[in-house]
Amino acid sequence: MEEYDQALCAHYGKMLGLEEGWEVTSVDLSVEKMRLELAVGWVCSGAVCPECGTQCARHDFAPERRWRHLDAMGFETQIVSRTPRSGCEEHGILQMKVPWAGKHSRFTLAFEAFAIKVLLASRSVKSACELLKISWEAAHSIMERAVERGMDRRVLEKLETVGMDEKSFLRGQSYATVLYDLDAENTRVLEMMEGRDADTAELLWETVPEPIRESIKAVCLDMSGIYKDVAASMVPQAAVVHDRFHVSKHLNEAVDKVRRREAKILASEGDDRLKGARQLFLFNPENLPPDRVAEFDALKDSDLKAAKAWAIKESFRAFWQCRTMREAKGVFKKWYGWAIRCRLHEIKAVAKMLKRHLQGLLNFVRFPITNAVAEGFNSKIQAIKADARGFRNFLNYRTRVLFFCGKLDLFPFLTH
Ligand SMILES: [Zn+2]
Structure with missing residues (x-):
């Protein structure tokens, strides 16, 4: 029987890939609990100092600890061990590394x-926890270590196009500033920080080593000014490209304001043509629900103010198709002339804003980048946000985002 036990221990020792000095000393199988417990012991006389790696005297053994290991044939497997404590002359009493x-x-x-x-x-951390039979806290600690590992290993070699943007979290009560690598082959979140002011943006830029920062050719930003001012001092050589999705957002909002203003006036006159038409004006024409195409066709061809605003907004799309600076300048000039004479103050305000930021719009011809290229991980970030337990605080949120969107090398090195 003893021989059999020894063989069994040796068998599990091999499966664990234990290094010299460590051996499986007993195997305890509980069929009722579906649990396999492997006691692992240090079988050498001395110890190894975890600081300097020298062989030294063994002081004593630390109290018993447990580690969850990969399930063996459906049995939850745990390693139990009392780790020796080394008594190094230089470093004192320390627990040995396992x-x-x-x-x-x-x-x-x-x-x-x-x-x-x-x-x-x-699809969610919750379902992963169920599969793995671990708690949410345990999953989070695994992600934390993985991100730390990945960030330690990451070597930024070059960055050409990046983006900086704000993201809300904690149900919109808090904001973070996010720095993206917009490289088409390797779009990823580089880093993020809590807050959305100039100091935050500056600290975020500082996380990129200076020689790498100097290699950045273009940076995608919204038109709000703060990030632009900071970029001008932190990456002065980089061309600012205004995010086309922010431009669309401003134009859409202007169309919506015009429609609402007009809807009220019409309603007071008993005309409800614009009632319930909000979404119709916000859809891209190709995405309109088929059953409402006719209704919208009639609206957009009408002489309503909302129709005019919508047509101006739509025509701006041609700008993003331009291949040369010259062409883009021409398209903008023509569009601006139309928009500024339209007598809709909401549209005129956006037109003026776009003119003030014209260089950043024109730069899109040279660098067709947008922070929404990160579409893939924007949806991931949305999913992370939906998983409400995930981020009671900023650091948890950062861990999640970098885990799922950082394209980091997350895995531990396995010796076996
Ligand atoms: Zn030592």
């Missing part, structure tokens, strides 16, 4: 690697 787990983790590296894969593939 080869199967990171410093503060309650999971083995192999389990963490598996958990990371499951988290990345799952």
Whole structure:
């Protein structure tokens, strides 16, 4: 029987890939609990100092600790061990490193690697937790370590086009500033910080090493001014490109204001043509619901103010198709002339704003970048936000965003 036990221990030892000095000393299988417990012991006489790696005397053994390991044939598997404490002459009494787990983790590296894969593939953290049979806190700590690992390893080699934008979190009560790498092959979130003021933007730029910052050719920003002023001092060589989706947003809002103003007037005259038409004016024409196409066709061809505003907004789309600066300048000039004479103050206000930011709009010809290219991870960020437990505070939110959108090398190195 003893021989059999020894063989069993050796078998599990091999499966764990234990380094020299460590051995499985007992195997405890509980069929009722569906649990496999592997006791692992340090079988050498001395110890190894975790600071300097020298062989030294063993002081004693630390209290028993447990690590969750990969399930074995559906049995939840745990490693139990009393880690020796080394008595190094130089570094004093320290707990030895164990080869199967990171410093503060309650999971083995192999389990963490598996958990990371499951988290990345799952639709929500909640469903990953269910699959892995771990708590939300445990999942979060695994993500935290993974992001830390990934950020430590990340070496920024070059950045050509980046974007800076604000994002709201905590149900819109708090804001963060996000820095994106807009490289077409490798769009990712580089870093984010809490707040949306000039100081935050400056600190965020400082997270990019100076030589890399100097290589940036273009930066995509909204038209609000704060980020632009900071970019002018932090990346003075970079061309500012205004985000086309912000431009669309301003134009859409202006159309909506015109429509609302007009709807009130019409309603007071008993004309309800604009009632319930809000969405029709906000849809891109190609996305209109088929059953409402006729209704909208009639509205947009009418002599309503809302129809005129909508037509002006729509015609701005041609600007983004321009291939040369000259063409873009021509298209803008013509559009501006129309918009500024339209007698709709909401539209005129946006037209003036666009003219003030014309250089940043024209730069789109040279650098057709937008922060919404990050569409893929914008939807991921939305999903992260929907998972409400995920971010009671900013750091949790950052961990989630970098875990899912940072394209980091998250996995621990496995020796086995
Ligand atoms: Zn030492």
